Amino acid sequence: MAVDIPLVIQNEILCRLPIKSLIRFTSVSKQWKSFIHSSEFNFNFMVRQAHRKCLITAVDDVDVENVDVVDDNFRKQCLSGEERWPGCLIVDDDDTFPKRKVCLTYPRSLNQLKNTYLEFHGSSLGLLCFSANHIDEDDTFIRCVIWNPSIRKSIAIETPYYPNVKIAFGVCPKSLDPKIVKINMFDVPYGLSYDEQRRVWRVEVFTLNSRVWRSPFVKIPSKWFDINFYEQTPPLVINGFIYWLRYASIHYTDRNADGRSYMIISFDLATEEFMKIHVPDELAHSSFDIFKLGESVAISESSPRDCKVWLMDHVTKSFTELYSIKLPEPMTKLGCTDNNQLIIIDYPSGELVAYDPDSKHLINLGIYVDCFTASFTSYTESLLLLDQSNTLNDDEGL
Template sequence: MRRDVDDDSKKREYCRIVDDDDDTFPQNRISVRYPQFVGSSYGLLCFTGFYLGEDDDCYNRYIIWNPSIRKSVTIDVPYYKHVVVGFGVCPKSLDPKIVRIKIFKVPYDYNLGDTHMVWRVKVFTLNGGVWRRPLTKLPSKWFNVYVLCQTPVVVNGLIYWPAYCTRDNMIVSFDLETEEFTKIHVPSKVARRGFEIFKLRESIGTVRSGSKGRYVVWLMDYVSKSFIKLYTFSTLQVGHWNWKVVGFRDNDQLIIEKNGEYLLKNGVDRYVNEQPELVAYEPNAKQFNHLGFYFGCYSFTSYTESLLLLDQR
């Protein structure tokens, strides 16, 4: 995969997937503007972006890619703004699925100007080749639940997104087999509004910020859906960082993108703009390790090779 910049399009970013060892199929070159990683499941990676068709209409393009066999499939639909997307492979049928959630406000009292949230959900199955409604209807009391546009987490046949309703934090899950949505309550001690979730120990992990540079890592119990405190850490032991969490390793190490550092000079904090760097926090040794990777990281995910898409037309 290569990521290029098109100077003729006001430096718009492109994601280009190319099979460099096969020059006989030029149609395998796929480009999208403003690429975004949707998720990984059963050895497949899913990206999304948009492109302009020959009729100058704008389309959303979804790319399902298997790097192991160098094969990809594209799905194009009319362009929509503010769409939450998820991707996963059904464990029972091994059918890749894309979930699109469009959330918008509609008035329910024109005189008072009151509104409530409405969900419009579409599911695309690669074997079916069409967009359709989910097999299970949404609960009637799901209005005002707002799903955050974060890279979702896929664990054990479920897609998870962080969400909130008024002051209540929650996690929304989508079952890839039954296509049923479920809400999981998240206590305020575990996450604040605008929180992120990550795959951790075949479940969901969150990182909660505290005072004096202290952070707490929580793990969701897969059965009870309650949260367990794993460990705490502080970035003050290595200076003030401008950083963000991008994921976890299989050994519970936290992967952090470090974008810069605040240094105290003459009593004043001075920001040092550095090249983005990936570091890992080792909870047992309680230390940060530099990984030697100097680039920005949007999302961190584990990958397992598979032969899915091998027979896909």
């Protein structure tokens, strides 16, 4: 680096540059490459590039003529009509929302698996995580893929397949180490009858820096084993915590209950501790939507047209009622923009709709998604994976 420019000033300049420029600069010298690859620079870059984007996955209907940026692979697949997974759409979360749209294909490490079900596990510090099950007579495994769409690089991790495995993902904000949390659930006989089975959890954590799976140091309470996963809700990753929506079965002798007790389970990416978070009594025995609002967890009733929105305090883990909304029909809340507009799926068309709580108006976004697999989450560019070995470059022309 230039010796006549203080290192602090150089850092400030580089943190404001586009990612493509930084990648080219790693070829200038070993010193520049080492500096740009460092964890300290990665952290400073993410702080400076904190303008948020919104990520929509599993896009069913994309008109490439109305998309600002379409990668070559996606355009070729659209023109050829070959079988493929739906695209990944990134929409700027600013005053132009949702005008500027960037459409990408999924990484090649996922597209190599054909006729499999793709599952999205969250976005954290510029990285996305997906998984797909590969099942055939010769080999059976789960392929997890960590992908940085900003630098078009991904890394695949394979693990044995289990029928009831659940996966979550997040980057530890202290170490910038990506982690995959895998929970294998087994039903084992406890008594003589079928109803007397007990569920066993086996938790494993994969860290990218170590490249190994291991059990976390903190033991899960045995009374949690009856807690089930809410299938249609992907986990949230906020401020170094992963949040799942869960439910526990209730004895049907309780006539006031619907058979389930709902709650949120969190996982601390730094300490690897699990915690049970109780929700407001109004939602304890009914399903609800969980989504990200700003840097906090928000929840609301799933089905009613008139429903309340609660916001969780990050420190106390308690909920405060934020506002009430009135929808023309029951809709699933997927997420929230920077200006507090709720992103909702309009059934059965699958079109994404933005609800403004101030004007009480619904805005059609002209984006169509899979009603069962769609997700909407915040996204910030980062350089993570740039220095990792065994990565797959999904865009050789970058």
